[in-house]
Amino acid sequence: MNKKSTVTIGDNIYDLPLIDGTIGPSVIDVSKLYGDSNYFTYDPGFTSTASCKSSITYIDGDKGECFYRGYPMDVLAEESNFLEIVYLLWQEELPDKKQWSEFSEAIKNHTMVHEQFKNFFNGFRRASHPMAITVACVAALSAFYPDSTNVNDLNQRVISARRMIAKVPTLAAMAYKYSIGQPFIYPDNSLNYTENFLKMCFAVPAETFKVNKVFARALDKIFILHADHEQNASTSTVRLAASSGVNPFASISTGFTSLWGPLHGGANEAALNMLKTIGDVKNIKKYVDKAKDKNDPFRLMGFGHRVYKNYDPRAKVMQKTCHEVLDEVGRSDDKLLEVAKELEKIALNDKYFIEKKLYPNIDFYSGITLSAMGFPSSMFTVLFAIARTAGWLAHWKEMCLDPKNKIGRPRQLYTGEKPRKFKPLQNR
């Protein structure tokens, strides 16, 4: 059957083409509607609007499933490694052995940052939030590496992407070291991507550092879980910024800033703080009631998602990883974990949360896990950003290769003053 869609405005009927994807909802193409009818569509928060075509990640929010390039993300988290996922997102296929060896070596070649970066760090106050420093450093990459800023040059695009994958962990670890007043630790290319990051964060020059393999595997999984999530706020921000043709470092830095908000990547920090505030299972009811109270701005952090109307598949892997890390540090009876599990149980059986389809999201258990590994909560969003750099870069590349790419320019419903006459100050 030939599917057709029309919109009737007054006496006029406009045909709107329907476009099918491989799976998931089809879309109604409204791109010509304004030209034909003089009406815009209105969709604050993009709740019903697809802003682009993409072949990177598919989420089935009702079933609670997520796929990277067609592979179930929870399977990848258990069986692959983060750098392989970076390759998959960027190159569209998993690498064979030769491609893997070339790619992982190429990333290692870029792990160091320009020595002058140390001076850049010195301009920050010691107490600065590591995310504030990291955001600034990523934007500053375009000043340090101007030879890979031309978005129209394929070679420069590849080099800038590899630089960001390799250098963002180094900068993030430096931001952390700076904020706690410890010396920077240079990258160690004998280690894998995640082990090297742990070493740059937790080693000190005075002692020999031994990588904790359980932590390294857990963090690698966490990176995989956070690597991409289709057109979320930060990815859409990167796409919108990049649509102007600005250099890749500047584009990706906008992802960092958007991610930082408590409703997005900042939620893991907020979720852990919330669990600490609740403190004890006996206080849970009070906070669940607060979350349900329309007159109280309090929300259960780590609960709810725009797309998932079922258990977030990332939260399932995260919960298991949380147990593995707490076992490793001998804290399987951790008080916060006890509060989290009980809170989850109560909320999942509560009418308010059932009706609104509010389930734990990835951030619910990630804070406890990262904290048990030794990361302060101020580093949580930074860790998320390291992982999501892979997704932002894949979306940026997809956009650069799309011949239909145009500068992003949403329209508006104007509700301000009608044109009026200016009165000079002396007449007001």
Ligand code: ACO
């Ligand atoms: N606690 C209590 N009530 C909630 C919560 C929550 N965590 N989340 C949503 N609701 C309620 C809202 O009050 C709203 O109720 P209403 O329909 O009676 O007005 C309804 O559920 C729908 O919520 P919206 O905010 O409209 O849903 P939206 O899709 O815009 O927001 C979001 C999704 C931002 C994730 C929201 O659920 C939230 O604020 N959660 C807490 C923050 C959080 O955990 N963010 C992490 C997201 S995952 C990530 O970025 C990796």
